[in-house]
Amino acid sequence: MPGSILGTSVRRVEDPELIRGHATYVDNIVPPGALHVVFVRSPLAHARLESVDATKAREAPGVVAVLTGDDLADVPDHRPFMVLNDACARPLLARGKVRFVGDMVAAVVATTTAEAVDAAELVEVDYDPLEPVVDPEAALADGAPLQFEDLGSNLAAGFRDPDDVRPLDGADVVVRARLVNQRLAVAPMEGNSVTAAPGGPDEPHDITVHVSTQMPHGLRGQVAEQWGWDLERVRVVAPHVGGGFGGKAGMAPEHAVVIETARRLGRVVTWTETRSENLTAMPHGRGQVQYAELGLRRDGTIVGLHARVVGDAGAYAGFGGALALGPTRNMAQGVYRIPSIAYDAAAVLTTTTPMGAFRGAGRPEAAAMLERMMDLAAAELDLDPAEIRRRNFLAPEDFPLTTVTGSLYDSGEYAKALDKALELAGYDELRAEQARRRDRGDRVVLGVGLAVYVEVTAGGGGAEYGKVSVDDDGGATVSVGTSAHGQGHATSFAMIVTDRLGIPMDQVRFVQSDTAVVPRGGGTGGSRSLQLAGSSVLVAADTVLERAREVVASALEASPDDVVVDDDGRLGVAGVPDRSMSWREVAVAAHEQGVELAEVRDESQQGATYPFGAHVSVVEVDLDTGRVTPVRHVAVDDCGRVLNPTLVAGQQHGGLAQGISQALWEGFSYDEDGNPTTGSFAAYLLPTAAEVPPFEAATTETPTPYNPLGAKGIGEAATVGSTPAVQNAVVDALAHLGVRHVDMPLTPDRVWRTVRDAEAGTVTDPWSEPPAFFATLPVRGSAGDPEAASVDV
Incomplete structure (x- = not known):
């Protein structure tokens, strides 16, 4: 067995594609003829939405459609990454009220972004201003303006420990402080971006969504639930992603509007946010x-x-x-x-x-x-x-x-x-x-x-998908349910395969972030990828190696226990240098013997x-x-x-x-x-x-x-x-x-x-x-x- 490369500094294999300008971010791969969305956003933090008049905008050059909250009233409310309180549901486009500066009021769809921007200026919105409340402590004071009147307060959720829990009893000294951990903008290099393509009756998917996301499979599940599609009829692809940091952990309401627009129009629809949109609308x-x-x-x-x-x-x-x-x-x-x-x-x-x-x-x-x-x-x-x-x-x-x-x-x-x-x-x-x-x-x-x-x-536990397979050319393919956006997954997972199988890293292909190719996955968040997906890859590679040893033992008439991976990455009989096979030869022999040199694992961990x-x-x-x-x-x-x-x-x-x-x-x-x-x-x-x-x-x-x-x-x-x-x-x-x-x-x-x-x-x-x-x-x-x-x- 060759010396282990785990624990050594190995140069990242994914970087050349990025630094040479060959990356495929969502906005780089928008197909010709796609329609472009621009959102009309509220300039007020809190207001009654009296009316939204899109008449002039709909007549503007290049405009294909203008959607308002009333137009989407039959679409279920947005379901974010996690629902904190069902009483605070967010419509895809604002109805009745706007609740922060940047809240979406209308979506203008045109043949170019420039035409959509011009038409958005023509949407006339009648706001009846309400008192805002910016400070969370002031929001719970008596008489504070309410975001949701039916909720009765601005408390979305909360609890306290029982009064008999008295942690300061017996202390000689008590230090006290009021500490502020301020609000931050996520500000990834690449903001939100999404392209939705509806499928035809003879196509395998009802919708294909290219999106800058940390969790393609999770987003697929949200899309399927939102529109009632079968899970396998939704395809989500995350190409290169320019940073996430938690801000791209689920389906944004903008994503949902783009998908619904594509569904209604039967056209490819795309949207990429501006930097000012990113700073004011991506969750902080x-x-x-x-x-x-x-x-x-x-x-x-x-x-x-x-x-x-x-x-x-x-x-x-x-x-x-x-x-x-x-x-x-x-x-x-x-x-x-x-x-x-x-x-x-x-x-x-x-x-x-x-x-x-x-x-x-x-x-x-x-x-x-x-x-x-x-x-x-x-x-x-x-x-x-x-x-x-x-x-x-x-x-x-x-x-x-x-x-x-x-x-x-x-x-x-x-x-x-x-x-x-x-x-x-x-x-x-x-x-x-x-x-x-x-x-x-x-x-x-x-x-x-x-x-x-x-x-x-x-911290969320669960398992993670990992697959290792030996290809006919003697290389290997590793597929995972995580989704890299800068962390170096291709390098780390290839290292594990190389360490276990001896196949050189430059012959290890990496597959991720396409739900049509990788059937399931938890995505990337909470620093979970290596410990869960890496463990799946490790166990899958070990299983593939055991099958390969059986194949080589049969071909060379030896005991599987005597088959090892040598320093050149070949499989042979220990102590007999001239009796070995390359991985290409092992793949051919495996086909002849009816053995599949591939394994899928969904490893979890104790906690x-x-x-x-x-x-x-x-x-x-x-x-x-x-x-x-x-x-x-x-x-x-x-x-x-x-x-x-x-x-x-x-x-x-x-x-x-x-x-x-x-x-x-x-x-x-x-x-x-x-x-x-x-x-x-x-x-x-x-x-x-x-x-x-x-x-x-x-x-x-x-x-x-x-x-x-x-x-x-x-x-x-x-x-x-x-x-x-x-x-x-x-x-x-x-x-x-x-x-x-x-x-x-x-x-x-x-x-x-x-x-x-x-x-x-x-x-x-x-x-x-x-x-x-x-x-x-x-x-x-x-x-x-x-x-x-x-x-x-």
Whole structure:
């Protein structure tokens, strides 16, 4: 058997096609003659929709149709990726009301995009403005304007723990803070794009949909359910996808309108959103207000945590609001031994863009809350931030462990990751340099921030499709139900096949993201792909190898136990170099013997896996301007067994860039009338390579026992760890002024005002009393408690 390539850095096989301009994104492959859709969107955040007059638009040049909400009244309401509250249904096009700026009012269909844009200007809409409500806490105040009057409030879902759960009892010290995890735009490089082609009576599919999505099979299921088509009569194809990050996890309402238009007209119909549409209409991520109280003993050991969390659901009860109820609660214990946790949560409707998932989906929010509280506790008890963490870590021998909130942790060595991160960062010297600057009275101060996190991957469980087959030419084809959009799936799955069969990677073909070719799959989300699909590929390849050994044994008159794969990738008899067969010859022999060298597996695993890590952020803060300059970032992430260090490093780099960006720059905001104030890249600040600091990414390896690869997810891990490390670093830089907390994003203006107030002797208390509505939420498990599902995105 040749030496294993698993665990080695192998160059990505999918990149040449992308960097040479041969990629096939949806908008690149629109067939000639397709009709183009442009949406008329509401300029108001909240209004009665009195009338929509499309008469002039329908007469405009090139226009084939204009659809309004009334035209689509017979089509079922949109069913998003997850339904948080059925009482908040969203019509495909607005009827009766608009509920956020960007809500779709009409769809103009024309022979070109330019003609559709011109005609959209001719649609006359009569709005009767209503009072908006942008802030989720204000949305639950008495007298707040209601999104859905029949619901009776803006509470989409919520619960509280019973009053007899008292996690702070026995604490010597309690630290408290109100923390804001701001709303973010997903902002993938490629926005939403879809082309729908109706099938004829003699064609195998009623509809074929090319779409930029993370989950082709899930989207196929939504389409079939929406229109009542048999599943096998719907084909969904995801060509190259320019980023997803949770924002492309299901069928968008725009997708549904395009599909319905194609069905009605019997024509190919396409739509690709503009960047401003993407920023204002693709579901946003994060968006939580957290009231946290952490009780400790004088020696720094944790007694308990009480968290009250408001999740902004946006308009139509976007499922992102449910992240506060599910994943954030599930991960509230983090890496620590916390004996008691009380957790209350509310998902709240606002007149803003619906909320969805963004890289990490609820887990970064939990880590941000807990890691800020640990730093507040360290300051209160005059302990080093690293020391207070060490005193409370769960130990390796504690695993497997079920947390207070019900998560079953598989394995972890949290202190090992922290020690490595501190060593790489040169922690003691950083503290010494920080002290020297303070002693000199420097106006550019140094901050050092830590974060230790654990997150959940493949949290939705289930199985994943994987097929391995040997082709007649001696190569192999691997097919999977996941759907890559930058992660390197073609490389990692080919590595597994090469490792098991000895077939060179350049002879391994990769098939994904076409429901007509791959019969089933869960898609890509929640960092699930390698541990589930990879395990299916591994087991399928081993099964194919066993069949091949039988074929070779029969052909060479040997025992199957003596057949091995040699260093040249040939199958032969051990110890007899001249008795071997190439895979091409094995394929011919298999046909002759009636043996199929192909295997399909749908492997599942015992449970979710729990990657973890430790990050160290180093920043400089100019006290005179408030500018924060990230200087260094050290990330040590543990995703179990590492199959390809290059792929892992790529995910770390992208993840920590997004996490650092949330801490320092990004934030989607609205004015008091519900108008987006960050609706373009001129105002919504994404970093370039010039802003992202030098980073050092390393790993530790703590395999999971839950799958044969020992692998955990890595796609979201660095995002989870980086954000609180940077926020802690900025607060640490200002700690000598008495500053205890600064909310994200840590913009120059916000930091400067904090410094100005602190130097004037005014330090803001990070705590304020939680709103009264928490006490009115139904008790968890009671008849009034709406079920809150964990969302695996």
